[in-house]
Amino acid sequence: xxxxxxxxxxxxxxxxxxxxxxxxxxxxxxxxxxxxxxxxxxxxxxxxxxxxxxxxxxxxxxxxxxxxxxxxxxxxxxxxxxxxxxxxxxxxxxxxxxxxxxxxxxxxxxxxxxxxxxxxxxxxxxxxxxxxxxxxxxxxxxxxxxxxxxxxxxxxxxxxxxxxxxxxxxxxxxxxxxxxxxxxxxxxxxxxxxxxxxxxxxxxxxx
Amino acid sequence: xxxxxxxxxxxxxxxxxxxxxxxxxxxxxxxxxxxxxxxxxxxxxxxxxxxxxxxxxxxxxxxxxxxxxxxxxxxxxxxxxxxxxxxxxxxxxxxxxxxxxxxxxxxxxxxxxxxxxxxxxxxxxxxxxxxxxxxxxxxxxxxxxxxxxxxxxxxxxxxxxxxxxxxxxxxxxxxxxxxxxxxxxxxxxxxxxxxxxxxxxxxxxxxxxxxxxxxxxxxxxxxxxxxxxxxxxxxxxxxxxxxxxxxxxxxxxxxxxxxxxxxxxxxxxxxxxxxxxxxxxxxxxxxxxxxxxxxxxxxxxxxxxxxxxxxxxxxxxxxxxxxxxxxxxxxxxxxxxxxxxxxxxxxxxxxxxxxxxxxxxxxxxxxxxxxxxxxxxxxxxxxxxxxxxxxxxxxxxxxxxxxxxxxxxxxxxxxxxxxxxxxxxxxxxxxxxxxxxxxxxxxxxxxxxxxxxxxxxxxxxxxxxxxxxxxxxxxxxxxxxxxxxxxx
Numbered sequence: 001x002x003x004x005x006x007x008x009x010x011x012x013x014x015x016x017x018x019x020x021x022x023x024x025x026x027x028x029x030x031x032x033x034x035x036x037x038x039x040x041x042x043x044x045x046x047x048x049x050x051x052x053x054x055x056x057x058x059x060x061x062x063x064x065x066x067x068x069x070x071x072x073x074x075x076x077x078x079x080x081x082x083x084x085x086x087x088x089x090x091x092x093x094x095x096x097x098x099x100x101x102x103x104x105x106x107x108x109x110x111x112x113x114x115x116x117x118x119x120x121x122x123x124x125x126x127x128x129x130x131x132x133x134x135x136x137x138x139x140x141x142x143x144x145x146x147x148x149x150x151x152x153x154x155x156x157x158x159x160x161x162x163x164x165x166x167x168x169x170x171x172x173x174x175x176x177x178x179x180x181x182x183x184x185x186x187x188x189x190x191x192x193x194x195x196x197x198x199x200x201x202x203x204x205x206x207x
Numbered sequence: 208x209x210x211x212x213x214x215x216x217x218x219x220x221x222x223x224x225x226x227x228x229x230x231x232x233x234x235x236x237x238x239x240x241x242x243x244x245x246x247x248x249x250x251x252x253x254x255x256x257x258x259x260x261x262x263x264x265x266x267x268x269x270x271x272x273x274x275x276x277x278x279x280x281x282x283x284x285x286x287x288x289x290x291x292x293x294x295x296x297x298x299x300x301x302x303x304x305x306x307x308x309x310x311x312x313x314x315x316x317x318x319x320x321x322x323x324x325x326x327x328x329x330x331x332x333x334x335x336x337x338x339x340x341x342x343x344x345x346x347x348x349x350x351x352x353x354x355x356x357x358x359x360x361x362x363x364x365x366x367x368x369x370x371x372x373x374x375x376x377x378x379x380x381x382x383x384x385x386x387x388x389x390x391x392x393x394x395x396x397x398x399x400x401x402x403x404x405x406x407x408x409x410x411x412x413x414x415x416x417x418x419x420x421x422x423x424x425x426x427x428x429x430x431x432x433x434x435x436x437x438x439x440x441x442x443x444x445x446x447x448x449x450x451x452x453x454x455x456x457x458x459x460x461x462x463x464x465x466x467x468x469x470x471x472x473x474x475x476x477x478x479x480x481x482x483x484x485x486x487x488x489x490x491x492x493x494x495x496x497x498x499x500x501x502x503x504x505x506x507x508x509x510x511x512x513x514x515x516x517x518x519x520x521x522x523x524x525x526x527x528x529x530x531x532x533x534x535x536x537x538x539x540x541x542x543x544x545x546x547x548x549x550x551x552x553x554x555x556x557x558x559x560x561x562x563x564x565x566x567x568x569x570x571x572x573x574x575x576x577x578x579x580x581x582x583x584x585x586x587x588x589x590x591x592x593x594x595x596x597x598x599x600x601x602x603x604x605x606x607x608x609x610x611x612x613x614x615x616x617x618x619x620x621x622x623x624x625x626x627x628x629x630x631x632x633x634x635x636x637x638x639x640x641x642x643x644x645x646x647x648x649x650x651x652x653x654x655x656x657x658x659x660x661x662x663x664x665x666x667x668x669x670x671x672x673x674x675x676x677x678x679x680x681x682x683x684x685x686x687x688x689x690x691x692x693x694x695x
Contacts, residue, residue, distance in 0.1 A: 056634050057643055062247045126650065129643030 005031060009039070013111050016149050020156035023108060024101055033100065036107035040075060043110055046118050047071045055124035058135050078176075079106060085175035086154070089168055095158030105153030109146050116142035243608050244490055244531055246483050246637045251608040256524075256533035256577030257558060259543030261570040263304055265291070270298060270306050273566035278377070279559060281552045282330040287559065289568070290328040290338070295321055297328065297336065302554060304570070310336070313347070313355045320355075322347070327377035327389070337386060339375035346375050346388055348404070359386065362398070362406030377446055381453040394441045396474060397455065411474035413441040413459050450506040458501035458514055466501050467514060467525075482529035483610065483637070488516045489523075499523070503550050509588035511581070515551045515560070520544065522551055522560065526584045530611040533577060536560065543569065556581065576605045583615065592619040614638045621645050626652060 008027070012019030023032060048071045051061055083103045090097055097105075116138050124135055155165040243253035265272040274293025281287050286307065287300040296311035312319045323342025330336055334351035346359040361373035377389040384402035387410070396412035417439050425433060447457045454477070455470040466487045469478035484490050488499025499516035506512045510527025520538035525531055535558075537544045549563040556578065558571040573581065583598030596619035599612040606612075617632035618641065626649035633642035654661070 057639050057646075060637060060639070064247070128647045128650075129639060 005035065009035060009108060009111055012108055013115075013145070013149060016152040017156065020105055020108075020153045023104060023153075024097075024157055029100060029104075032104040036104045039107045039110055039114065040079065042114050042118075044072050044075045046114050046121070047075060050117060050121045053121050053125075055127065057127065057129050058124045058132050079103075079110075081176045081179055082106060082172060085172040085179060086168065089171050089175060090158050090160075093164070093168060095160065095168070097154075097157035101157045102154075105157050106150065109149035109153050112142045112145040112149065116145075240537060242534060243606070244484060245608060246610050248484070248490060250491055253533065253606050253608060254576040255535060255574055256580060257522075257535040257571040258574055259569050260572045261304070262542060263300075263568040263570065265298075265566060268298075268300070268304070268306050270309065273298075275563055276549075276561055276566055277326045277563060278328045278550045279552050279561050279568070280328050280330050281554050281559070282334055283332050284334070285554060286330075286334070287552070287554065288328055288330055288336065289561070290325055292324055292326060295323060295325065297338070310349070310353050313349055313353055315355050315358070327375065329378045329380055331380050331384075332382065335380075337378050337380055339378045339388065341374055341376055344373045344375070346378055346386060346400075346404075348386070357404045359388070359400055359404040362400075364406050366409065367406075377444075379447050379449040379455065381449055383453075387447060387449070387455060389444050389447055391443065394443060397444065397447065397457070397470075409474075411444075411455065411457065411468065411470040411476070413444065413461070414464075415439050415441045416461055416464055445501060446503045448504045448506045448512075450510075451508075456504045456506050456512055458504045460500055460502070462498055466499075467504065467512075478529065479527060480529045482525065482531055484531065486514075486523070486525045486529050486531065488514060488521070489519065502548075505551050505553055507553050509585045511584060513551060513553070513558070515548055517548060520548050522558065526611075527588060528611075532580060532584065535571060543571070545569065576602065579605070580609070580612075583612065587615055592622055595619060610636050612636075614641065617641060617645065621648075 008019070008022070012023065048068045051059065051066055051071065083099065083106055086106075087097070087099045087102050089095075090102075120135060120138060124132075127135065151162075151165060151169065154160070154169060155162060158165070158168070160168065241253045241255040242250050245251045271294070273289065273291050276289055277292040278290040279288060280290075285302040287302070287304070289298040289300065291298055294311075296309055298309055299307045301307050312321045314320070322338060322340050325338045325347075326341045327339035328336065335356065336349045336351075336353070338347045338349070340347050344361055348356040348358070350356050361371070372392060374391045375388045376391050379387045381387075385407075386400040386404070388398040388400065390398055393409075394412065395409040397410050399407050399410050401407050421439075425436060428436065442459050442461050444457045445460045447455055449455050453472070456478075457468045457470060459466055459468070465476065465478070465480075465485065467478060468476040471477050478486070480486065488501055492498055497518060499514075499521070500518045501514045502517045503515040504512060505514075511524060511532070513522050513524040515522055520536050521534050522536045523531065523534050535543070536548070538546070545560060545562045545565075547562060547564040548560050550561040552559045552561075556573050560569045560571065561567075562569065579598055579601045583595055583602055586592075586594035586598055595615055599615040599619075602609055603612045603616070613632045613636035615636075617629045617636060617638065620626075620629035620632060621641070621644065626645045629645040630642055630649060633639075633645055
C-alpha cells in the first residue's frame with residue numbers, strides 16, 4: 001500500500017488521463033487528501049528553500065524582504081482561490097466534480113513544480129551565467145507541464161469537453177481576480193469597523 | 208515614510224557611533240547626514256568623505272564683499288578664479304586662498320571695456336580666461352595677462368532664427384581652442400565656436416521629454432487650446448565642464464531621464480552607467496521636494512565627476528563607471544551647508560562650493576575615508592590593482608556598505624587567481640557577471656583537482672550498477688526455475 005501511495009503521483013504526472021481517472025473513481029478519498037496536503041507542503045518547502053538557497057546567479061534577493069510565512073501564503077492562497085473559483089463556476093456549468101476532487105486534482109497537478117524545481121535549488125549553485133538559460137528553461141517546462149496536468153485534471157474531474165474546460169479555466173482565473181478584489185474590500189471594511197470600535201473603547205476608557 | 212527613514216537613519220547613525228566607540232579609532236564615525244545607497248536602493252549610513260573646514264568671503268579676503276557671484280573655476284596650476292558677477296569682476300586667488308589679482312576691465316581697441324553681469328567663466332590650460340559676458344550678450348576671451356584675445360558676439364547663421372537672442376551663461380573650451388557656449392533659451396544644445404570665434408554648430412541637444420499625462424491632455428484639446436499650451440521643447444542644459452580628453456560633461460534640469468551626460472565630438476552621450484543606479488543625484492526623495500536638480504558639474508582626475516544639486520544643496524560624486532562614491536553638503540545655516548549653492552570646483556583633493564546669495568565660498572577637505580576612497584578609485588583607474596585592492600580593503604573597513612568596493616577587491620583577487628575568495632567578494636558586491644567569471648574558473652580548478660576521485664567514483668558506480676543488474680537477472684532466472692519446478 002505505502003509503496004503504491006508514493007508511486008501513484010509519479011504515475012499520474014506521466015499518464016494524466018488514466019491517473020486522474022483513477023484519482024476520481026478508483027482511489028480512496030482520504031489517501032488522496034493526505035497526499036494533496038503533502039504535495040502542498042512540499043511545494044511550500046521548495047519555494048522557501050529556493051528563495052534561500054538558490055544560486056546567486058539565478059536569484060538576487062533582498063534578505064530583508066524574505067519571509068517564509070509569506071511564501072506559504074503565496075502557495076496556499078492561490079490554490080484555495082483557484083479551487084473555490086473553479087468549484088463555484090463548474091457547479092453552475094454542470095461539472096461533475098466535488099470540491100474535494102477539484103482540490104486533489106489541482107494539488108496533484110502541481111507535482112512537476114516540485115520535481116523539477118527542487119533539484120535545481122542545488123544545481124543552480126553550480127552553474128555559470130550562460131548556463132542559467134537551462135534553469136529558466138526547466139522552470140518554464142515545469143509550469144507548462146503543471147498547466148497541462150491542471151487542464152487534464154479539470155477535464156476528467158468535471159467530465160467536460162476540452163474546449164469547455166479551457167473556457168471554465170479562463171473564467172476561473174477571472175473569478176479569482178474578482179474574489180481577490182472582494183477580499184480586499186472585505187478586509188478594509190473590517191479594518192474600519194475594528195478601528196471604529198477600538199476608538200469607541202478608547203473614548204469611553206479615557207473619559 | 209520620511210520620518211521613518213529619518214528615524215532609521217538616526218538609529219543607524221547611533222549604532223555606528225556606538226560601534227565606533229567600541230571598536231576604537233579604526234572605524235570612521237558616521238556623521239549624521241552622510242549616506243550611501245545600497246544595491247536595493249535603501250539609504251544606508253556612510254562616513255563623511257568631506258568636511259567643511261573654512262568659509263571664504265570677500266570681506267575676509269580684504270577685497271570687498273562678493274555680490275551674487277555666479278561661477279568659479281580652478282585652473283590647471285591651482286589658481287582659483289571667482290566670477291563676482293554683481294561687481295562685474297574676476298577675483299583670482301592662489302591655492303592658499305590669498306587674493307592675487309583682480310580683473311574688472313580689459314582694453315578693447317584702445318578703450319577700457321568692462322563686463323556686465325557675467326555668469327560663466329572658464330580658464331584654459333594656457334590660463335586664458337573665457338568669460339560669458341551675459342549682460343553684453345558676448346563671450347570675452349582674455350589671455351593670461353588679461354589682454355583681449357577675441358570677442359565672440361551674437362553669431363549670424365542660417366541655423367539660427369531671425370529673432371535669436373545670444374545670452375551666454377556658461378562657457379568651456381577644449382585644447383583646440385574651440386569654445387562651447389551654453390546660451391539661455393537655446394534648446395538645440397551647446398553652441399560651438401571655432402578658434403576664430405565663428406559659430407560652427409550646435410551639439411548634444413537633449414531629447415524631448417514628454418509627460419504622458421500632459422500628452423494625453425494635449426491630444427484631447429483643440430488646436431486653438433493647444434496653441435496656448437506650453438510647447439514640448441527639449442530641456443536646456445544647466446551646466447558643462449570639459450575633461451582632459453575633450454569630452455564635455457553636461458547636466459540638465461530634467462525631472463527624469465539621464466540628467467548627466469558625457470558628450471563626445473559628435474554630441475553623443477557616452478557616459479558609463481554601470482553602477483547600481485544611473486547617476487542622477489538622489490534616488491530616494493519625497494514627492495513634495497522632487498528629484499535632484501543638477502546645476503553644476505565638475506570633472507576631476509581618473510574620470511571622477513561631481514554634480515551639485517540645487518534642490519537639497521548636496522554634492523554627489525561618481526566614478527568613471529557611474530558608481531556612486533559619496534555625498535556631502537546640504538542646505539542650512541551651519542558650516543558645510545549652503546543657502547543657494549551655484550558652483551562647485553575641485554582644488555586638488557579639496558572642494559570649493561560657491562554660494563550665490565551669501566557670497567561665500569565653502570572649502571571642503573577630505574577625511575581619511577574620502578582620501579582612501581579617492582585613492583582606491585584612482586589606483587583602479589590606473590590599472591594598479593594591488594594598490595586598489597589594499598585601498599578598497601581599507602575603505603570597506605571604514606564603510607561596509609560600499610558595495611562597489613567589494614567588486615574592486617574581487618577583481619584584484621580574480622587576477623591573483625584566488626577564485627573562491629573572489630566569488631565571495633563579487634557576491635557581496637552583487638556583481639553577477641564577474642561572479643560567473645570567477646565561478647567558471649573555480650569550477651574548472653576544482654574539477655581538475657578532483658578528476659581522479661570523480662572518475663573512480665563514476666567507474667565504481669557503473670560497475671556496481673552492471674553487477675546489480677546481472678545479479679537481478681540471475682535471481683529472476685532462479686525464481687522462474689523455482690516456479691517451473693513448483694508447477695511440475
